């Protein structure tokens with residue numbers, strides 16, 4: 001039976017993950033499928049109960065599972081701990097490292113009923129439906145770094161191995177095959193040797209994917225094009241630092257942080273989580289928007305389990321409730337009626353049942 005490690009974590013993580021599970025269970029019931037969901041401690045709540053942000057049992061459960069569904073971790077209660085013991089450094093980074101999660105996937109899709117939430121002109125963002133794939137474990141952030149005294153200087157070395165480039169670019173082509181079959185590889189090949197290496201490998205791999213249209217774009221142009229005409233993109237694949245910058249830029253195209261899903265992958269195995277944090281300011285008040293976590297769960301069905309229909313159905317149910325006017329506080333205009341976390345989860349599960357049967 002497919003196995004999912006469920007890590008609600010801290011703050012609103014405890015509220016949004018149950019809503020994602022509610023929706024997941026509805027989708028799986030419709031398909032007559034059963035998953036094993038096993039809940040484990042992580043983050044501040046794990047520190048309180050076990051003394052460690054990433055208890056051994058949790059790590060082992062994540063290693064044994066096909067996928068991990070995470071809420072969020074951290075909060076003011078644990079901020080005064082030494083940096084390495086804090087929830088983020090003590091749990092999230094080691095978990096990503098242990099699971100070898102080398103690909104970060106962040107989809108950005110404009111939902112028409114949320115058009116006015118974007119900071120960009122409606123005409124520019126109305127047709128946005130793209131995915132940014134960022135290499136997560138190589139490049140400048142992981143190369144040798146240091147300082148020289150005479151003369152004073154600092155350096156960070158940008159290294160990519162062939163294997164590191166191959167596996168993320170392959171995933172880029174496979175992702176494009178499941179979408180509009182357009183892949184844009186972003187580099188700086190006019191200046192950087194590592195980018196020319198990246199481009200050569202990408203062109204080689206392209207021969208195995210004749211159904212995917214490949215383009216190359218320099219990163220400075222990509223930043224400009226993402227704001228000028230973001231609807232031209234389907235899948236973007238890029239290295240670590242370019243991706244770091246472009247994913248943040250692209251995330252604003254869709255409007256609200258409460259809508260942003262993400263996946264960090266190693267092959268078919270993935271860690272799925274909303275892009276936001278534990279929101280201590282609204283935790284425990286039934287105010288959090290659960291949609292980013294629900295959409296992360298849909299990504300899990302698509303990328304780890306290849307249940308594309310079920311993932312599509314969840315995304316359609318989310319669009320339906322938004323079209324019907326359901327808004328958590330973060331999405332609402334002033335004086336607009338709002339629903340709570342639980343009510344939003346109930347509405348998505350109900351829309352799923354109504355549209356696609358029980």
Ligand code: NAD
Nearest residue numbers: 072073074075258276277278279280281282288289290330
């Ligand atoms: P945050 O994302 O938790 O909150 C930023 C703002 O957005 C807050 O006003 C919050 O109320 C709002 N917000 C976030 N998610 C929301 C949702 N689903 N619905 C409605 N409103 C939402 O960022 P922060 O305040 O900088 O960090 C809070 C804690 O979360 C910190 O301890 C931080 O280290 C941690 N954090 C964890 C992760 C993670 O688990 N991956 C990521 C980022 C931050």
